[in-house]
Amino acid sequence: MTLEQLRIFVAVAEREHLTRAAEALNLTPSATSAAVAALEARHATRLFDRVGRRIALTEAGRLFLVEARAVLAQAAAAEQVLLDLAGLERGRLELAGSQTVGNYWLPGVIARFRALYPGITVRVEIGNTDFVAGRVQEGAADLGFVEGELDEPALAKQVVARDEMVLVAPVTHPWTWRPPRAVEELKAGPWVLRETGSGTRAMLEAFLGARGLAPETLNVVLEYPSNEAIRVAVEAGSGVSVISRRVVDGAIRAGTLALVDYALPAREFLALRHKERYTTRAAQAFLALAGQE
Secondary structure: OOOHHHHHHHHHHHHHOOHHHHHOOOOOOHHHHHHHHHHHHHHOOOOOOEOOOEEOHHHHHHHHHHHHHHHHHHHHHHHHHHHOOOOOEEEEEEEEEEHHHHOOOHHHHHHHHHHHHEEEEEEEEEEEEEHHHHHHOOOOOOEEEEEOOOOOEEEEEEEEEEEOEEEEOOOOOHHHHHOOOOOHHHOOOOOOEEEEOOOHHHHHHHHHHOOOOOHHHHHHHEOOHHHHHHHHHHHOOOOOEEEEHHHHHHHHHHHHOOOOOOOOOEEEEEEEEOOOOOOOOOHHHHHHHOOOO
């Protein structure tokens, strides 16, 4: 098998769609299909089930995907070592960021980095904290950026910024004129929250737990995997939420949602790198720039 076949297989597996994978790789659908078929035929193993126009990984495909990603990550690391010999004049940097840090803080750092090192290609993936940690652990990302605490012994952590957390509510919610004082008053909500696995959700649950309030006692009416969806839902009157001020500052100033007078702890933005993987010169330079924040 070749690295190109592995690259095509991973693209198809991640999208579960031949045409979309072909478009992402700038290949024809027939070339993409042929590469997957050749891989299956060479090893007499079916990697995908084809049901109508859909495809899905078989059990063998799911197991092979883990190894294929690892091989591609190792090949990319080897190539990067050679690129590093030329200094920071060319190369690439793979980043992963969780929702808040990735959408509201990281773009500014990337812009400054690109101005200093225009020959370095930067690619960013956005997901929740668990997703980012996984991408760094498997070598798919040189650096990860998340908000809040993370217990992953294989990852080195560095504080790069701090973030203000706020309690927000629809402008007609009673808390806008009579904020909750006792932690028990927070139960009623109703709450609109990020999904489990996000740094924002983990921060709120840790805050409540430290004050003796079980997070599962909250009246949670909606969960979303997106900060923007949370903001819009609160503006629409669906409930209250705890979220980064960076996400809602414009809406607060515009008067479309209300800032509730309730003290919450700040949280840290963390840079993640794998302790046992080679840290490229581009990643080192990006970390140094991020640390200036």
